[in-house]
Amino acid sequence: MIFLRACLPAIMLCLFPLLGMAQIQPANLAGIAHVAIRVADLTRSRIFYQKLGFEQAFVSTKDGKTTEAFLKVNDRQFIEIYPQQDPSQPIGFMHVCFEATDLEALNRAYVGRSLSPTPVKRAGAGNLLFTMVGPEQQNIEYTQYMPGSLHSKDQGQHLGANRISKEIIGISLSMEDPVAARAFYQQSLGFHESRHPLEPGLIPLLLPGSSDQMVEITPNVFQFLFSVPSLRHAAAQLKELNLPVEKQGTMLTVKDPDGNRVVFVAVEPETGRRLLQMPKMPKLPWPTKP
Numbered sequence: 001m002i003f004l005r006a007c008l009p010a011i012m013l014c015l016f017p018l019l020g021m022a023q024i025q026p027a028n029l030a031g032i033a034h035v036a037i038r039v040a041d042l043t044r045s046r047i048f049y050q051k052l053g054f055e056q057a058f059v060s061t062k063d064g065k066t067t068e069a070f071l072k073v074n075d076r077q078f079i080e081i082y083p084q085q086d087p088s089q090p091i092g093f094m095h096v097c098f099e100a101t102d103l104e105a106l107n108r109a110y111v112g113r114s115l116s117p118t119p120v121k122r123a124g125a126g127n128l129l130f131t132m133v134g135p136e137q138q139n140i141e142y143t144q145y146m147p148g149s150l151h152s153k154d155q156g157q158h159l160g161a162n163r164i165s166k167e168i169i170g171i172s173l174s175m176e177d178p179v180a181a182r183a184f185y186q187q188s189l190g191f192h193e194s195r196h197p198l199e200p201g202l203i204p205l206l207l208p209g210s211s212d213q214m215v216e217i218t219p220n221v222f223q224f225l226f227s228v229p230s231l232r233h234a235a236a237q238l239k240e241l242n243l244p245v246e247k248q249g250t251m252l253t254v255k256d257p258d259g260n261r262v263v264f265v266a267v268e269p270e271t272g273r274r275l276l277q278m279p280k281m282p283k284l285p286w287p288t289k290p
Helices: 002-023 042-051 103-112 178-188 231-240
Strands: 031-039 056-062 065-074 077-083 092-099 128-133 139-144 168-174 214-218 223-228 246-248 251-255 261-266
Touching (some): 031 042, 031 139, 042 065, 092 168, 103 128, 103 139, 178 214, 231 261
Parallel strands (some): 092 139, 168 214, 223 261
Antiparallel strands (some): 031 092, 056 065, 065 077, 128 139, 168 223, 246 251
């Protein structure tokens, strides 16, 4: 008993950080809403992704020129491509956007973590949006789909019959300091490690919630991660498209016109996310007008 009382302060010191983390976990995320990239040639990149079956749902324009194209993966996920308008603008990854079902609550949760998200506003496409500066000044976006937005009006449309994949399951983010970036995503945003890495040395961080989607923090590469039910079928599709393919384990990789890696990961349809041993996210209803 005396020994236990003597050890109690040390035990509590060990527990306090864990208790603190449990109390301040931010709200769950519904999944990855879109990934945005800047491209050298909008037409060439659009043709590449359309070859993969991702149809253009709509565009944003200014002075008669397309400033942003929205390519559809499924009703809740898009690839946004922006044309380079000035040589000073870097080509490649721009930002990832996560979906939340209650953006105001998520914003308050982040403020409670001493983070600095921008106020929630209505974005150009009609959805709610806020942004936040992430590790190494990378922009992170958060959205909530709203009735009447371009995205909700397009529900059930532009779903290519020959899509090589129907889901973005994750992205790999290139960071100069992966350790610090991983700490931010885990400690500030509530991401947690998967026990089943897709690649040796790369441990995916699963989004808080049940989406089973992930972010990998890497020291040197950005890449899209798409799920496919059959690697053999995906390989045959890519061969028909005359795209050079790199095969590694349960993954196939092709490169878009700007050198971005597009990775297809085999996921058994009968077992869902057996690779990650996580439950599949239930389908979210689209918002309806009150």
